[in-house]
Each structure stands twice: as structure tokens, then as C-alpha cells.
Amino acid sequence: MVAVVAAVTPAVPLGYRQLGTQVAGHTFEASNAAAVGLLQDGRVFKPLGKPECGLREIQFYESLAAATSTIAAAAGDAGKAENAADNDLALLAALAEHVPRYYGQRKLVVNQREHTFLQLEDLTHGMAKPCVMDVKIGKRTWDPLSSPHKRAIEQQKYVMCKQNLGLCLPGFQVYQQEQPCGKTILIRHGRDYGKSLNVEGFHQALALFFNVQPAHANVPQLLREVLRQLHGIHSWFKRQRLLHFYASSLLICYDFDRLSNPSSQQNGYHHEPPVTPAIKPPDQWIRVRCIDFAHIFPAADAQPDENYMFGLQSLIDIVESMLQR
Ligand SMILES: Nc1ncnc2c1ncn2[C@@H]1O[C@H](COP(=O)(O)OP(=O)(O)OP(=O)(O)O)[C@@H](O)[C@H]1O
Numbered sequence: 001m002v003a004v005v006a007a008v009t010p011a012v013p014l015g016y017r018q019l020g021t022q023v024a025g026h027t028f029e030a031s032n033a034a035a036v037g038l039l040q041d042g043r044v045f046k047p048l049g050k051p052e053c054g055l056r057e058i059q060f061y062e063s064l065a066a067a068t069s070t071i072a073a074a075a076g077d078a079g080k081a082e083n084a085a086d087n088d089l090a091l092l093a094a095l096a097e098h099v100p101r102y103y104g105q106r107k108l109v110v111n112q113r114e115h116t117f118l119q120l121e122d123l124t125h126g127m128a129k130p131c132v133m134d135v136k137i138g139k140r141t142w143d144p145l146s147s148p149h150k151r152a153i154e155q156q157k158y159v160m161c162k163q164n165l166g167l168c169l170p171g172f173q174v175y176q177q178e179q180p181c182g183k184t185i186l187i188r189h190g191r192d193y194g195k196s197l198n199v200e201g202f203h204q205a206l207a208l209f210f211n212v213q214p215a216h217a218n219v220p221q222l223l224r225e226v227l228r229q230l231h232g233i234h235s236w237f238k239r240q241r242l243l244h245f246y247a248s249s250l251l252i253c254y255d256f257d258r259l260s261n262p263s264s265q266q267n268g269y270h271h272e273p274p275v276t277p278a279i280k281p282p283d284q285w286i287r288v289r290c291i292d293f294a295h296i297f298p299a300a301d302a303q304p305d306e307n308y309m310f311g312l313q314s315l316i317d318i319v320e321s322m323l324q325r
């Protein structure tokens with residue numbers, strides 16, 4: 001099996017470790033003790049990064065949490081619930097089911113320095129062999145406050161996929177059964193692989209990620225459930241004119257062990273008891289969520305986020321085409 005994390009050993013508090021399933025984003029660096037990646041302890045801890053990015057991401061999660069509790073409180077009061085139904089709070093609260101659960105901030109000392117982390121649901125929890133793909137959404141991946149230099153850099157990255165599909169692939173990991181020996185191996189690809197892809201290559205990368213070949217019994221179920229969750233996110237974007245998401249990703253996670261063996265009973269998440277009965281519903285072993293909100297902005301002139309919806313629609317089209325093969 002390929003090593004899951006880079007050979008950097010940061011000094012982290014007892015009980016925490018590097019996020020072994022991290023496939024993209026900022027990571028620990030051997031030569032720079034100030035560079036911090038994601039941690040895990042059953043939940044995921046994301047460092048805040050640059051102050052303006054961290055602030056936007058905290059505000060996003062906090063506003064979702066506030067909207068969710070306001071709407072939940074209103075649900076107990078028939079009159080209020082009716083008034084709240086169409087407003088911005090209800091829309092924000094509806095987004096919560098498409099993002100990782102948020103458990104507040106936590107300060108942790110890493111490499112002798114204190115950092116603030118967002119405490120998030122681990123989207124791979126309960127998965128014995130997590131396959132994880134980070135797909136960045138949108139042709140435009142620079143935000144309205146970016147300098148001309150930053151815009152130019154962003155426009156030159158992942159050009160072929162980004163301009164044609166409004167998608168790019170900063171990283172993924174997938175378990176596969178080697179043929180003909182049947183041994184299970186872990187394959188990991190980073191941003192250099194993603195940057196080398198044209199449209200056809202992007203399709204092939206998705207086919208690899210979804211284990212389309214060799215055929216496993218549950219691949220059609222996997223594709224249908226991914227599509228169902230993608231459609232849920234798309235329908236939220238069609239309704240909303242509040243926010244524009246730049247350089248944000250979809251994280252697609254599923255458990256390789258469920259592809260051919262739906263009754264396997266491993267549950268690696270220590271916050272939850274083992275799930276019974278033996279067969280988990282698909283949304284327990286397949287999760288598609290929006291992540292990375294460091295560049296989220298209020299929608300200019302209350303316009304829909306066409307940039308995001310274009311990329312998301314391409315992804316839906318590609319997954320649909322795999323199902324029809
Ligand atoms: N809630 C989560 N559950 C599981 N894995 C996660 C979660 N959030 C992030 N990850 C993993 O960490 C990676 C990086 O996350 P993210 O994109 O939020 O950070 P980043 O790109 O470093 O952030 P930024 O662009 O804000 O600096 C993802 O590609 C994914 O592998």
C-alpha cells in the first residue's frame with residue numbers, strides 16, 4: 001500500500017494526528033514549521049490560514065449555525081415558521097445539510113505555535129477504506145479582492161479542465177483491486193496530476209475514482225447516490241442569490257469496502273457506536289459535501305452563482321454519462 005501522508009512529523013497535541021485522508025490543500029512542510037495542515041482526532045481540524053481567508057470561513061460556518069438554530073426555533077412556532085420559510089435564513093439553514101457539521105473553533109499548539117482551527121465533521125467517518133476526491137468548482141477561481149497578479153496565476157492553473165468544464169482536480173485517493181491478483185492498493189494523485197488533465201483525462205480520472213473498471217456490484221448505486229447528492233446541492237444553488245463561492249470544492253467520499261461487500265461492518269469513528277443493521281444506507285458510506293469557504297463573498301447585485309453552477313452541471317453530466325455506459 002502507498003504511504004498515506006508525507007514523511008513530515010509535526011509536533012501536535014496528544015490525541016491528534018495529521019489528517020491521513022487529506023488529498024489537497026495546505027499541508028505540513030518539513031522545512032517550514034509555520035506551515036500547518038489539517039488534523040484529526042475523530043473530527044477534522046482545519047487551520048485558519050491567512051487572516052482574511054480564515055475570517056471569511058469562520059463567518060460562513062457561524063452564519064450557517066446561527067441560521068440553523070433560528071430556523072429550528074421558529075419551527076416550534078407555526079406563525080414564525082411560515083414567515084421564515086422564504087427568507088435568507090431558511091436558505092442558509094438549508095445549505096447546512098450540504099456542508100460538514102461545524103463544532104466551533106479550537107486553539108491548538110502545533111510545532112510550538114498556537115493556531116486556531118475550525119472543528120468539523122470528518123466526512124470519511126465510518127469508512128473503512130475511504131476514497132476521497134477534491135473537485136474545485138468554477139472557471140473563475142479568484143475572488144473579487146484578488147490582485148491582478150493572483151488572477152493571472154489562477155487563470156493559468158488547470159487551464160484545460162477549468163476553461164472547458166469549470167472544474168479542476170487538486171487531488172484524490174482511491175482504493176482499487178489490482179488485476180489479476182485481486183490485492184487492494186491505494187492510489188493517490190496530487191495537483192500535478194490534476195494539472196496535466198484535459199477533458200478526456202478528467203473523465204478518465206473520474207472513472208478511476210469511481211472504480212468503474214473492473215466492475216463492482218455496487219458501482220451503479222454509488223453513482224446514483226453521488227448524483228442524488230450533487231442534484232441536492234445544485235438545487236440549492238438554483239434557489240440562492242446570497243453568496244458566490246470562489247475556489248470552493250466539492251469533497252466526494254465513499255467507502256471502497258461497500259462496493260462489493262455491502263454487509264461489511266467496520267466503523268472506524270469513535271464518536272459513534274457501530275451502525276446496525278449490517279447494511280448501511282447509501283448516504284452513510286457515500287458523502288458529497290461543499291468544503292473550503294475561504295473565498296466566499298456576498299452575491300454582487302443578488303445574481304445567482306452561475307460560475308459555480310456551470311462547473312457543478314459539468315460534474316453532474318460526467319457522472320450521468322458514466323451511469324449510462
Ligand atoms: N470535513 C472534512 N472531512 C474530511 N476531509 C476534509 C474535510 N475538510 C477538508 N478535508 C480534507 O482536507 C483537504 C483540504 O481542505 P480545504 O480545501 O478546506 O483546505 P485548504 O485548501 O488548505 O484551504 P484554503 O484554500 O482555505 O487555504 C481536502 O481536500 C480534504 O482532503
Ligand SMILES: [Mg+2]
Pocket residue numbers: 024025249292
Ligand atoms: Mg481547498
